[in-house]
Every structure is written in structure tokens, then in C-alpha cells.
Amino acid sequence: MAKAKTYYFCQECGYQSSSWLGRCPECGKFGTFAEEVVKMESGKRKVESGKMQSLPKRIQDVTYSETKRIPTHCGEFDRVLGGGIVPGSLLLLGGEPGIGKSTLLLQTALAIHDRKLLYVSGEESEQQIKMRADRIGFSTEQCYVVSETVTQRIFEHVDAVQPDILVVDSIQTISTEDIDSPAGSVSQIRQCTTEFQHYAKTTGVPVLLIGHITKDGTLAGPKVMEHIVDAVLQFEGDRNYGYRILRALKNRFGSTAEIGIFEMLGSGLREVPNPSEFLLSQRDETLSGAAVAATLEGARPMFIEVQSLVSSAVYGTPQRNANGFDMRRLSMLLAVLEKRCGFKLGAKDVFLNIAGGLRVNDPAIDLAVACAILSSNVDIPISPRIAFAAELGLSGEVRPVARVEQRVAEADRLGFEKIFVSKYNLRELDKKRYHIEVVPASVIEEAFRALFA
Numbered sequence: 001m002a003k004a005k006t007y008y009f010c011q012e013c014g015y016q017s018s019s020w021l022g023r024c025p026e027c028g029k030f031g032t033f034a035e036e037v038v039k040m041e042s043g044k045r046k047v048e049s050g051k052m053q054s055l056p057k058r059i060q061d062v063t064y065s066e067t068k069r070i071p072t073h074c075g076e077f078d079r080v081l082g083g084g085i086v087p088g089s090l091l092l093l094g095g096e097p098g099i100g101k102s103t104l105l106l107q108t109a110l111a112i113h114d115r116k117l118l119y120v121s122g123e124e125s126e127q128q129i130k131m132r133a134d135r136i137g138f139s140t141e142q143c144y145v146v147s148e149t150v151t152q153r154i155f156e157h158v159d160a161v162q163p164d165i166l167v168v169d170s171i172q173t174i175s176t177e178d179i180d181s182p183a184g185s186v187s188q189i190r191q192c193t194t195e196f197q198h199y200a201k202t203t204g205v206p207v208l209l210i211g212h213i214t215k216d217g218t219l220a221g222p223k224v225m226e227h228i229v230d231a232v233l234q235f236e237g238d239r240n241y242g243y244r245i246l247r248a249l250k251n252r253f254g255s256t257a258e259i260g261i262f263e264m265l266g267s268g269l270r271e272v273p274n275p276s277e278f279l280l281s282q283r284d285e286t287l288s289g290a291a292v293a294a295t296l297e298g299a300r301p302m303f304i305e306v307q308s309l310v311s312s313a314v315y316g317t318p319q320r321n322a323n324g325f326d327m328r329r330l331s332m333l334l335a336v337l338e339k340r341c342g343f344k345l346g347a348k349d350v351f352l353n354i355a356g357g358l359r360v361n362d363p364a365i366d367l368a369v370a371c372a373i374l375s376s377n378v379d380i381p382i383s384p385r386i387a388f389a390a391e392l393g394l395s396g397e398v399r400p401v402a403r404v405e406q407r408v409a410e411a412d413r414l415g416f417e418k419i420f421v422s423k424y425n426l427r428e429l430d431k432k433r434y435h436i437e438v439v440p441a442s443v444i445e446e447a448f449r450a451l452f453a
């Protein structure tokens with residue numbers, strides 16, 4: 001007999017309680033509990049005794065064979081996955097609505113022409129999927145599509161098609177008959193994910209799930225999912241710009257340092273193997289207030305233009321505004337410039353923008369930010385053939401950054417003439433190997449004099 005039972009779930013973190021709570025003891029949010037009806041087969045969860053699946057072994061006795069990954073035929077995607085899709089793995093692709101998750105997975109599905117693939121969509125009809133596929137263009141004859149939202153029905157299709165890879169478009173639209181609460185609720189998401197995990201682990205067929213993320217950037221509801229799946233990939237970017245970044249937030253089979261970069265075109269996503277060339281293409285030599293930062297995104301060098309505008313404050317309180325850069329860090333850098341370089345920025349409006357709508361967390365961008373602000377303040381342009389790679393300390397010292405060699409080598413390759421680095425990074429560099437001039441600085445004043453004196 002199936003018995004119906006009601007539980008209360010925190011819609012933020014998935015915490016489960018048998019009674020309603022005003023405040024979630026797990027994540028501390030207020031008013032997030034909602035009632036969900038969970039129908040459970042009685043005794044389903046009981047472990048049958050005497051039927052031990054596996055016995056503990058000594059670790060040296062455990063054997064495994066290196067499973068062969070399935071290449072996606074997309075270099076950027078493979079790079080993030082760590083060399084292809086691992087058989088039997090469960091993958092979650094998260095991202096804001098409209099960022100291109102369906103496009104990425106459909107395109108990948110169409111590109112893997114040597115495997116049989118089932119693309120299940122709970123969001124779009126088969127005609128809509130076909131229209132999208134026509135935009136992208138394809139030649140595969142082994143991609144099956146179906147519009148379906150109930151897991152039991154999906155597994156029937158799976159039995160009929162016997163795919164090598166299963167793609168499910170949006171876990172939030174899928175529901176299981178075992179649970180009465182609506183699709184997208186925490187209990188549904190958890191249960192459906194578990195079912196797909198079970199399928200993946202027992203058959204060895206990899207399952208790729210799409211999940212939406214909420215405005216604050218967390219995967220909607222399913223913090224619970226993140227523990228179940230083998231890899232969490234995030235697809236992000238500014239919708240007003242064409243490029244998209246694919247990142248691994250968790251990956252049991254590869255590094256989380258790799259990122260993949262794509263550009264959204266009318267005909268689907270294009271791989272961008274050389275992001276710096278892409279980000280630096282539109283640059284006017286004569287403008288003040290711009291500086292190029294040699295940053296690393298994951299393990300990849302990315303050269304990004306920092307733009308700044310410093311002007312006299314019209315109103316009493318000066319405005320500070322940053323796009324793609326941490327506001328508190330900007331305030332700190334302004335205080336350092338004020339104190340160490342003697343600029344009266346206290347009465348100025350300061351606007352900062354990272355070109356291309358990127359968000360940068362690499363501290364190596366500091367020097368470029370400071371120099372862009374100074375350049376705008378004195379209204380002297382910095383040559384677009386100069387790059388910066390250093391962090392700034394509170395006393396105005398130019399601090400060393402990680403993997404400086406990689407940054408300098410990339411700057412050299414891209415044809416930059418000069419790169420400013422910390423003096424303390426110098427000994428890691430074999431300057432003879434590069435054509436580029438490496439300019440060391442130990443305090444911000446030195447960099448400032450070298451640039452504007």
C-alpha cells in the first residue's frame with residue numbers, strides 16, 4: 001500500500017521537516033517552508049538483510065579499468081568535462097533562463113553523431129526542438145527527441161530507444177508519479193534526480209540534466225541535487241553580449257579550473273578558443289581611462305579591458321559604480337590611490353566597467369583597475385599594447401600574482417609590447433624567452449611614473 005505523507009521543505013536549501021517552521025535551521029532563511037505531499041511505497045526504503053551487494057575490500061585489491069569517455073566533438077565542452085562524458089555519470093548544467101543551456105546540449109547532442117541519443121524536453125514541443133536544430137544545422141541520424149514530463153514515461157521511452165546518452169531538458173519541469181507535489185518542488189527535484197542517478201549508475205548511460213538557476217545565482221531549490229550529481233556545470237554570461245562561459249563548479253572526473261568559452265550566434269554556439277583576441281578586438285588607441293588586465297579564468301589566460309571614468313562630482317556625495325568588479329575592492333583601491341599617490345579622488349565620481357560584461361574575481365586585475373582610474377583622472381591614455389598583471393596591497397605595494405609566467409607568455413603571444421608585473425614576480429620569469437618588455441614595480445607610484453611621467 002502506498003501511503004501519502006506530508007513534509008515541509010525549505011524551498012531554498014531543501015531542508016526537510018515534519019512540521020512547518022518559520023525559520024530554516026539549515027540555511028537560516030525565513031518563511032521558506034512549503035508543504036509537499038510525498039507518497040512513498042511502504043517499506044521501499046528498507047534494506048533487505050542478507051543481500052549484501054559488496055563487501056569491504058583492502059584498497060590495494062580494488063581494481064578498475066579506465067572507462068572510455070565519450071567525446072562531445074566540441075573542444076570547449078570536452079575541456080570543461082575533463083576530456084569527454086564519463087559513461088554512467090550524471091551531469092547537471094545550470095544557468096539562467098535564456099542563456100543558452102538548451103542550445104548547448106542540443107548542439108552537443110547533434111554533434112555526437114556516432115552515438116544514439118535521446119533528448120527529452122519538458123519545456124518545448126518536438127517541433128520547437130526541430131526548429132532549433134534546423135537553425136544549428138545537423139547531419140546526425142541518431143538523435144531522438146521527445147516531449148515528456150513524467151519520469152515513468154521517460155523511462156518507457158528509454159527502454160524503447162535504448163540510447164547511449166540521455167539528455168533531460170530542465171529537471172524543474174520533470175515529475176515522478178511517486179510524489180504528489182508539483183514539478184519543480186524540492187521533493188520532486190530530489191526524487192527525479194535520484195531516479196536518473198539510479199538509471200545512469202545501473203546502465204552506464206550518462207545522463208545530462210538541465211537546471212535553472214534563480215536570480216541570486218543558486219540552482220533553484222536543488223542544493224540537494226548538487227550532492228547527487230557527479231558534475232555541476234554552470235553556463236553564464238551577460239545576455240546583452242554574445243559570449244558565454246561554461247564553468248565546472250564540481251567535477252568528480254576532472255578539474256574545476258577549466259572553463260569553456262562560446263559565442264552565441266544566429267546559428268547556435270560557436271567555440272571561442274582564443275578569448276583574449278575576442279575580448280580585445282574593439283579598442284581605440286586614443287582614449288584615456290582604459291587598461292588591459294592579464295587575468296586568469298580558471299587555468300586560462302584572458303586579457304580583459306578595464307574602463308574607468310573619473311569626473312568631478314556634481315552632487316555632494318560622489319558616486320562609485322562598478323560593473324563586473326567588486327565594489328568594496330574598488331573603494332579600497334581608491335583609498336590606496338588617494339593615500340599613496342596623493343590623488344584627490346574623494347570629490348570625484350568614479351565609474352568602472354569590465355568590457356564585455358565579464359565578472360572578474362582574479363586579484364591580478366587590481367593594477368589594471370588602478371591604472372585605468374589614474375589614466376582617466378589625468379586624462380592621458382595608456383597604450384593598448386601594455387598589459388598589467390599584479391595585485392595591490394593596502395600600502396600601495398604591487399604584489400605578486402599566481403602563474404605569472406603563463407600571463408606573460410600569453411601577452412607575448414598576443415603581441416603586447418609591455419607588461420607590468422610585481423618586482424617579486426621577476427625571479428620566476430626567464431625574460432630572455434620573451435620579446436615582450438617586462439616592467440617590474442614594487443609600489444604603485446613606480447608604475448604611475450613609468451606610465452605617465
Ligand code: TYD
Nearest residue numbers: 097098099100101102103135265266267268
Ligand atoms: P536557450 O538555449 O533556449 O536558453 P535556455 O535553455 O538556457 O533557457 O537559448 C536562448 C537564447 O538563445 C534565445 O534568446 C535565442 C538565442 N539563440 C540564438 O541566438 N541563436 C541560436 O541559434 C539559438 C538556437 C538560440
Ligand code: MG
Nearest residue numbers: 101102123169
Ligand atoms: Mg531551455
